[in-house]
Amino acid sequence: MSRTLWDPEVSRRSFLKGCAICCAALGLSDDIIPKMAEAATSKKRPPVVWLHFQECTGCTETLLRASHPDVARLILDIISVDYHETLLAAAGEQAEEILRSTVAENSGKFVCVVEGAIPTKDNGIYCKIGGRTALEILNEVAPKAAAVIAIGTCASFGGIQAAKPNPTGAKGVRDILNTTPVVNCPGCPPNPIAFLGTVLHFLTFKRLPPTDRLGRPLFAYGRKIHDHCERRPHFDEGRFAEQFGDCGHKNGYCLYKLGCKGPETYSNCPAVRFNDVGVWPVYVGHGCVGCTEPNFWDTMTPFYERLPNVSIPGGNGINNSAESFGKKALGITGAAVAIHALAGIGKKLAQKKGETGDE
Numbered sequence: 001m002s003r004t005l006w007d008p009e010v011s012r013r014s015f016l017k018g019c020a021i022c023c024a025a026l027g028l029s030d031d032i033i034p035k036m037a038e039a040a041t042s043k044k045r046p047p048v049v050w051l052h053f054q055e056c057t058g059c060t061e062t063l064l065r066a067s068h069p070d071v072a073r074l075i076l077d078i079i080s081v082d083y084h085e086t087l088l089a090a091a092g093e094q095a096e097e098i099l100r101s102t103v104a105e106n107s108g109k110f111v112c113v114v115e116g117a118i119p120t121k122d123n124g125i126y127c128k129i130g131g132r133t134a135l136e137i138l139n140e141v142a143p144k145a146a147a148v149i150a151i152g153t154c155a156s157f158g159g160i161q162a163a164k165p166n167p168t169g170a171k172g173v174r175d176i177l178n179t180t181p182v183v184n185c186p187g188c189p190p191n192p193i194a195f196l197g198t199v200l201h202f203l204t205f206k207r208l209p210p211t212d213r214l215g216r217p218l219f220a221y222g223r224k225i226h227d228h229c230e231r232r233p234h235f236d237e238g239r240f241a242e243q244f245g246d247c248g249h250k251n252g253y254c255l256y257k258l259g260c261k262g263p264e265t266y267s268n269c270p271a272v273r274f275n276d277v278g279v280w281p282v283y284v285g286h287g288c289v290g291c292t293e294p295n296f297w298d299t300m301t302p303f304y305e306r307l308p309n310v311s312i313p314g315g316n317g318i319n320n321s322a323e324s325f326g327k328k329a330l331g332i333t334g335a336a337v338a339i340h341a342l343a344g345i346g347k348k349l350a351q352k353k354g355e356t357g358d359e
Contacts, residue, residue, distance in 0.1 A: 054154060059190065082098065108144065119168035143179055164298050
């Protein structure tokens with residue numbers, strides 16, 4: 001936490017590269033990169049209170065252990081993580097005092113990041129920290145924040161804790177707060193770029209990025225995976241893997257029949273991908289499970305059964321359609337040529353008959 005932005009490990013080139021990646025992800029012009037860099041290098045780093053509730057800490061682990069180190073370093077260098085249970089050296093009452101003092105000293109200025117669902121049944125007794133329930137802590141801290149970012153599907157929509165029968169009454173942050181702006185960065189875990197882009201947008205423009213009806217930033221969750229998946233051409237041609245390990249699977253065919261939930265899932269996974277090796281589940285042969293969608297543990301399961309009501313080409317793909325269209329076009333052209341020829345013959349016969357009559 002004490003590292004400065006210009007740590008030797010974080011070169012200016014790497015720093016600007018990180019800003020450029022976020023600009024591209026946000027769909028912003030390259031002209032914004034200097035402004036974003038200026039906002040990110042401000043001497044007054046925005047304080048962040050990072051709350052942990054019902055979760056596995058996977059979102060934090062993914063963020064910190066990404067194989068692309070610049071992303072993690074950049075995030076920790078442009079914000080001041082003043083309270084984070086996993087990263088704090090302090091513990092117990094000392095840690096709780098840090099939370100209280102950070103909130104009191106930065107009321108209306110800090111960013112509250114929430115990781116994990118919030119149990120609400122029986123007054124929230126199923127998750128307690130320092131003798132207080134997660135529900136109490138959220139309702140005390142979040143309203144005093146400038147903005148709230150729910151990181152991961154658990155904080156966004158309740159996650160696996162909210163799966164039926166949801167014994168603890170787990171809910172997402174937006175289901176509880178109604179006075180503070182909340183942006184959701186779902187995923188199990190989410191791509192670090194979604195979080196970093198949201199933070200940089202907030203620092204640069206002093207507001208959270210535009211979101212969809214579920215509170216997800218449009219730059220990261222504005223398109224269905226199915227619409228920009230590298231296997232989409234195979235879907236359009238009706239080429240599918242029928243089972244794991246078959247020829248279709250080995251040849252990179254569409255995974256829809258193996259249960260891929262890409263047609264109903266909004267995320268930029270195919271474009272941004274994960275870590276420095278540039279892969280994501282579908283790329284390596286496993287279908288999308290729809291983890292960025294609400295209630296995906298209930299609505300997307302069984303994970304290895306295909307989604308209903310998805311129209312598939314069944315072999316009549318783009319090329320076949322083009323071929324069929326070409327044949328029709330040739331037929332129409334041929335008919336037009338024939339009609340033109342017949343018209344010409346008719347005209348000549350009429351002229352000949354007229355000449356004969358004159359004689």
